[in-house]
Amino acid sequence: MNFDDTPQEAAFRETARKWVDANAPKEFEQELSKSSLGRIRLAKHDMVEVGKAWQKKKAEGGWACLHWPREYGGRGATPIERVIWQQEEGVYGKLTQPFQIGEGMCGPTVMAWGSEEAKRRYLPKLAAGEEIWCQLFSEPSAGSDVAGLRTRAENRGDSWVVNGQKIWTSGAHYSDYGLLIARTDPNVPKHKGLTMFFLDMKSPGVEVRPIKQANGMQEFNEVYFTDVVIPDSQRLGAVGEGWSVSLTTLMNERMSIGARLATGVPEMFEFCSKLMLENGLAIDDPAVRSKLASWAVKSSGLKYTSYRAISALSKGERPGPENSIGKLVSGLMLQEIAAYAMDLQGAAGVFTGGDEEIAHGQFQQMLLSSPSMRIAGGTDEILRNIIAERVLGLPGDIRVDKDVPYNKIPTKGR
Amino acid sequence: MNFDFSDDQKQLRDQARKFLAEKCSPKAVRVVLDGKAPYDKELWKGLAEMGFLGVAIPEEFGGAGAGHLELCVIAEEMGRANAPVPFSSTVYLAAEALLIAGSDAQKKKWLPAIATGEAIGTLALFEGKGNPTPKNVKLTAANGALNGVKKPVPDGAIANFAVVAARTGSSGRENDISLFLVDLRDRGVEVKSLTNLDPTRGQAEIAFNDCKAEPLGGAGEGWSILTQVLDRAAVLCAFEQVGGSDRTLEMGRDYALDRIAFGRQIGSFQAIKHMLADMYVSATLARSNSYYGAWALSTNAAELPEAAAAARISATQAFQHCAKNNIQVHGGMGFTWEFDCHMYYRRANAMALGLGSLSYWEDQLIDRMRKKNAA
Numbered sequence: 001m002n003f004d005d006t007p008q009e010a011a012f013r014e015t016a017r018k019w020v021d022a023n024a025p026k027e028f029e030q031e032l033s034k035s036s037l038g039r040i041r042l043a044k045h046d047m048v049e050v051g052k053a054w055q056k057k058k059a060e061g062g063w064a065c066l067h068w069p070r071e072y073g074g075r076g077a078t079p080i081e082r083v084i085w086q087q088e089e090g091v092y093g094k095l096t097q098p099f100q101i102g103e104g105m106c107g108p109t110v111m112a113w114g115s116e117e118a119k120r121r122y123l124p125k126l127a128a129g130e131e132i133w134c135q136l137f138s139e140p141s142a143g144s145d146v147a148g149l150r151t152r153a154e155n156r157g158d159s160w161v162v163n164g165q166k167i168w169t170s171g172a173h174y175s176d177y178g179l180l181i182a183r184t185d186p187n188v189p190k191h192k193g194l195t196m197f198f199l200d201m202k203s204p205g206v207e208v209r210p211i212k213q214a215n216g217m218q219e220f221n222e223v224y225f226t227d228v229v230i231p232d233s234q235r236l237g238a239v240g241e242g243w244s245v246s247l248t249t250l251m252n253e254r255m256s257i258g259a260r261l262a263t264g265v266p267e268m269f270e271f272c273s274k275l276m277l278e279n280g281l282a283i284d285d286p287a288v289r290s291k292l293a294s295w296a297v298k299s300s301g302l303k304y305t306s307y308r309a310i311s312a313l314s315k316g317e318r319p320g321p322e323n324s325i326g327k328l329v330s331g332l333m334l335q336e337i338a339a340y341a342m343d344l345q346g347a348a349g350v351f352t353g354g355d356e357e358i359a360h361g362q363f364q365q366m367l368l369s370s371p372s373m374r375i376a377g378g379t380d381e382i383l384r385n386i387i388a389e390r391v392l393g394l395p396g397d398i399r400v401d402k403d404v405p406y407n408k409i410p411t412k413g414r
Numbered sequence: 415m416n417f418d419f420s421d422d423q424k425q426l427r428d429q430a431r432k433f434l435a436e437k438c439s440p441k442a443v444r445v446v447l448d449g450k451a452p453y454d455k456e457l458w459k460g461l462a463e464m465g466f467l468g469v470a471i472p473e474e475f476g477g478a479g480a481g482h483l484e485l486c487v488i489a490e491e492m493g494r495a496n497a498p499v500p501f502s503s504t505v506y507l508a509a510e511a512l513l514i515a516g517s518d519a520q521k522k523k524w525l526p527a528i529a530t531g532e533a534i535g536t537l538a539l540f541e542g543k544g545n546p547t548p549k550n551v552k553l554t555a556a557n558g559a560l561n562g563v564k565k566p567v568p569d570g571a572i573a574n575f576a577v578v579a580a581r582t583g584s585s586g587r588e589n590d591i592s593l594f595l596v597d598l599r600d601r602g603v604e605v606k607s608l609t610n611l612d613p614t615r616g617q618a619e620i621a622f623n624d625c626k627a628e629p630l631g632g633a634g635e636g637w638s639i640l641t642q643v644l645d646r647a648a649v650l651c652a653f654e655q656v657g658g659s660d661r662t663l664e665m666g667r668d669y670a671l672d673r674i675a676f677g678r679q680i681g682s683f684q685a686i687k688h689m690l691a692d693m694y695v696s697a698t699l700a701r702s703n704s705y706y707g708a709w710a711l712s713t714n715a716a717e718l719p720e721a722a723a724a725a726r727i728s729a730t731q732a733f734q735h736c737a738k739n740n741i742q743v744h745g746g747m748g749f750t751w752e753f754d755c756h757m758y759y760r761r762a763n764a765m766a767l768g769l770g771s772l773s774y775w776e777d778q779l780i781d782r783m784r785k786k787n788a789a
Contacts, residue, residue, distance in 0.1 A: 001483060001709045003415050269783070283780065286773070293776035296783065297728040301699030304706045307417040314415055322702075325695045381684070387694055388687035392667050395682040 003307075005084075009314065012081050016063070016088040023057055024092045025050065032091040048132075048174050051095045055129025063089075065103055065127035072111065072119055073127030079313040098171055102126045102133030106179040109249045110198065113236040122177070122198075134175035134201070136166040136223060137246065141411070143375075144382050146181075147190045147243060148401075148409070151225060153182035153197065160184075160197065160235070162205075162228040168376070172208045172221040175201050179249065180230075181242050186407040193406050194242030199230045215368035261330040264337040264366060265299040268292065271341055271359050282344055291340060298329055321391040328383045331373035338367035417705060419487060427487035433464055434495040440754045446498035446614045447757060452572050452607075453616070458499045458531050467505060468529025471513070476526030482646075486653045486708045493654030493733075494661045496757055498614035500534045500569035502654065502768070506647040507568070508535025511577045511593065515631030515639045520595060524575060536573040538564035538596075538620055539640065545774035546644060548591050548637050553622065555580035555594055559602070560622040568768060570618025571607040573598055577643075578627065579636055591636035594627035602626065612764035614757065644769050645722035649707035652729035655765060656704050659697040659729070662736040662758045666690055666743040673745075686743060693736045700725075700732035720786060723779035730766045730775070737762035 005013055028050065031042055042050060058064040059073065067082040068074025077085070086093055096103070107126050110119060125131040142149035151164025162182055172178070178201050185193035201208075205228035210218040237245040272282040272292060282288045306326070309319035341363035342349035352368075354361025374380045388394040401409045419427070437460050445451050461467050470485040471477025478484075485505070492501050509528050512521055512535075527533035541564055544550045553562025560580055567576065576596050583590035598605065602625030610617040631639045667690055670681030680686050707725030710718040737759040741748035748755040766772055 001417060001419065001705070001712060003417065003709075005415065009415075269787075273784070273787075283784070286777070289780045290773055290776045293723075293727055293779045294731070296779060297703055297724045297731075298699055300706065300724050301703045301728055304417065304702035305698060307415060308702060308705065311415050311417040315418075322698045325698055329695060329699070381688070384688040384691035385684065387691040388681075391694060392663075392687075392690055394667065394670060394687050394690065395679055397684065398678070398682065 006314070009080060009084060013084050013088060016085050019061055019063065020088050020090070020092065023061060025054060025095075028095070029091060032094050047095075048098050051098045052129045054092060054095045055099055059124075059128035064129065065107065068107070068111070068123065068127060073124035078316075080310065083310050083313060096129075098132055098174065099126075099129050101135050101170055102131075105135050105249045106133040106177070106198070109179060109196070109236060109245060112248045113196070113245050115233075118233075126177075131176040132171060132174055133177045133179065133198075134169050134172045135249065136169055136172075136178045136180040137249075138168045139165060140167050144379055146246070147194065148406075149181065149183060149194070151180075151182045152186075153184050153195060153230070155184070155232075155239075156229075158232050160230045160232065162197075162199075162225045162230060164225050166223040166225075167211070167220075169208075169221045169223050170219065172201065172223050173210065177201060178223070179236075181246050183406065184239055184242075187405050188240070189403055190401060190406045190409065191243045192240055194246070195239050196236040196242040196245040197230050198234050198236065199228065203228050203230070205229075214371065215365070217369075261302065261326050262334065263295070263299040263302065263330045264334045265295050267359070267362060267366075268295065268337045268341060271363070272344070275344060275357075277344065288344070295333055295337060298333055302326055302329055321387070324383065324387055324391065327373070327377065328380055328387075331370065331380065334366055334373055335370035338363045338370055342367060417709070419483060419708075423483055423487050426484055427491060430464075430466065430488045430491040431494070433460070434491050434497065438495040438497050440496075440757070443496050443498050443614055443754075443757060449613060453500055453569070454498045457497065461499065461501070462529065462531030465529075467501075467531055468525070470505075471509060471525050471529050475521050476529040478529075482650075482712045483708055485650060486704075486711075489650045489653035490657040493657030493761075496614065496658065496661075496754075496761055500536070500572060500615070502615075502647070502651060503536040503568040503573065504528055504534050506650040507537035507643060508573075508575070508577055510646045511537065511630065511639065511643045514642050515593065515635070516595075520628075520630065524595075527574075533575060534569060534573045536567055536569050536576050537643065538567045538570065538576045538578040540564065540566055545770045546640065548588050549586075551579050551581050551591050553578065553580050555582050555592060555627065558626060558628070560594060560596065560625045560627045563619060563621045565619035566608065566610065566617035567620050569616050570598075570620050571605055571616050576620065577630055578622070579640060580627075582633055582636075588637035589634035591640070592633050593630040593636040593639055595630045596622070596625060596627045600626060610764065612760040614761065615764065641719075645718055646711055647769055648722040648726035648775070649704065649711045649718075651765060651769060652700070652704040652707055652725035655729035655733040655762070656697065656701050658758055658762060658765075659693075659700055659732040659736040662733075662740040662755075662762075663690065663693045663697055665755065665758075666693065666736075666740040669744050680743075689739050689743065693739055696732040696735045700729040703728035720779065720782040723775050723782055726769070726775045727772065727779060730772050733758075733762040734766055 055064055062075045065074045066077040066085055070076050107123060110122055126133055137146050139149045153160040153162045178199055180197045180199055181194055183193050184195040205226040207224040209222045211220050211222055212218055272288055275282040305322050309323045312319040345358045348358050352361050352364045389396055437457050442454060446454055465478045466488050468477030469480045469488060470482050473479035512524055524533055539546060541550060541552055553560060560578060575598055578594045578596050580592055580594055581590055582592040602623045604621040606619045608617050608619055670686050671679055673680045704725045707721045710721035741755045741759055744755055747753050
């Protein structure tokens with residue numbers, strides 16, 4: 001048991017470190033290291049532009065999507081080399097946020113299901129950050145039950161005509177392409193009538209509208225489709241096979257090992273170390289210490305769980321299912337930490353404007369944003385189902401709509 | 415990075431699991447649970463023959479000379495099997511205290527006897543309520559004689575010898591405490607067995623009346639040795655707790671698959687699935703924290719104090735959580751003496767107190783994290 005690199009890993013790390021040192025946009029280092037929670041914002045620069053410049057540089061140096069094959073824009077790196085790269089890229093990895101959906105979900109789906117021509121045309125540009133991709137799955141009435149989606153695609157010979165609405169689409173307003181799942185046959189059970197496409201987001205009839213979220217911010221979009229035409233050559237997989245294709249995408253969503261999730265623990269520890277309560281520092285209070293300790297061991301548990309997965313990769317093995325707990329643990333913890341930090345602030349905890357005494361309102365922001373952590377990318381409940389079914393081998397839920405034609409499924413609760 | 419046990423260590427774990435599945439069935443555990451034997455002597459002998467008792471004891475003192483990582487994988491299996499033997503008191507507490515502070519003669523006298531299963535050892539630290547603090551040690555040592563009462567002493571009624579924490583000063587500081595080694599067959603020792611939460615691991619009261627004792631380690635070094643012993647034992651116990659967590663999770667899962675209610679397997683209800691998923695989360699966090707503890711223990715790293723506290727808290731919480739919800743999954747049957755759920759529930763909650771309570775270790779963790787942050 002050790003934390004050391006193998007000689008090959010050490011050599012790879014050295015190469016990566018030198019390259020980052022020589023090429024990273026160091027003027028943003030401070031700003032990036034300070035933003036630990038939520039979306040990254042740069043005070044004086046456009047995040048997407050700065051990100052694109054960094055991604056382009058990485059592509060030129062052979063560090064963009066490095067685990068992809070060379071012919072599609074990567075460098076054919078092993079999974080453990082990818083983890084090492086992420087460690088060495090450090091805070092600059094935050095700049096890749098606009099590309100993560102493309103790199104992590106759309107790209108792998110095109111790689112698995114696209115024609116050779118499509119792969120050579122789209123993947124290198126996606127890897128280099130020249131073209132940004134978004135994912136068009138969720139709908140207002142199809143969230144956890146995404147297979148219940150309503151957006152229609154109707155066949156017109158060599159092309160398809162799409163009508164409907166998607167929601168919670170990150171980055172739709174700056175994306176060039178979108179991965180779209182739509183219903184092509186409403187007369188068969190819901191999972192069987194879906195087909196996957198990709199489309200140019202500048203196509204006529206595509207309208208992107210930002211959503212004002214519960215926390216007051218606008219990070220996601222609704223995307224409306226009105227008679228949008230998609231060539232049949234942009235179909236991924238067979239007609240009616242969209243559900244299987246989407247599983248490739250969703251599986252990749254949960255594979256991001258080594259990506260450190262924010263837990264709020266370091267911020268809370270620092271806050272409690274400085275906050276004066278009536279009887280002294282918060283961190284000297286037994287009740288505070290007890291909670292802090294419980295959160296700290298969850299946070300360290302997550303860290304060492306990811307180390308176990310990395311170790312499996314290092315040995316060329318597939319990591320076990322234990323990494324599936326990350327978001328489930330950290331999402332709820334963020335929410336609890338935020339609420340408790342505010343409780344310690346007493347009456348002043350109500351302010352969102354924030355001075356130094358209330359840690360500049362960071363816990364208030366955390367409180368307002370944390371509900372989304374427990375919903376996006378699989379709700380806590382869906383994640384528990386996945387653990388119960390795929391890890392523990394418990395039976396799947398009884399699905400009353402499984403064999404019912406889609407257009408016979410009730411659409412209203414009452 | 416290789417944050418995992420080696421293939422040899424995993425093989426040892428499999429070997430231990432197989433051995434315990436055969437020699438330590440729930441039926442065997444129940445013999446001790448029902449008070450028909452103070453501990454499982456056959457199993458204890460078998461553990462010695464397998465080399466498990468002395469796995470971390472150097473060869474020159476009669477052990478296998480393997481190391482603490484090997485002891486961790488065995489500990490996990492001991493916890494999984496709920497073994498009714500004085501393993502933790504003898505191996506994690508007494509043997510570790512000897513390894514840290516024993517003279518050559520003391521090691522030669524006791525360690526080979528531990529490895530062969532002839533000697534059972536324990537640590538006599540607590541004196542009634544409260545946690546491990548120097549202030550709570552009231553038993554005195556003067557002129558080589560101990561006076562005072564220790565309780566609870568784990569496996570005290572079956573132990574041959576004890577490491578005893580005694581007060582040798584009154585400055586109010588840690589160096590008031592010294593350790594002594596006592597052969598419990600000596601005069602001036604009075605042992606009384608006490609009933610406790612987990613009858614598969616006995617607890618005793620030991621009164622020392624002008625009992626002759628030899629020092630273990632230097633005068634005034636007792637507390638610093640104890641801290642090291644408790645940290646090591648915290649990691650090793652964490653592995654037992656991880657084994658117990660996994661076992662109770664499996665018991666709950668298996669029952670949820672077998673039991674039918676409302677015409678379906680109860681494991682198809684989300685209320686049950688989610689409860690089991692949460693148990694899996696706790697057990698996974700505990701395992702990962704314990705691995706870090708194992709690394710720190712095996713390399714004697716400066717991180718051991720913090721790692722041990724984190725492993726202790728995480729594993730205590732996980733075992734309590736899994737043992738409690740295992741009963742809940744079983745419903746009424748889980749509350750019968752006949753089902754095994756309560757044996758783990760008892761063990762989980764007794765273990766949570768054995769080296770100091772959860773809140774004590776939470777306190778320790780915060781102190782240790784602050785110390786690190788300040789450095």
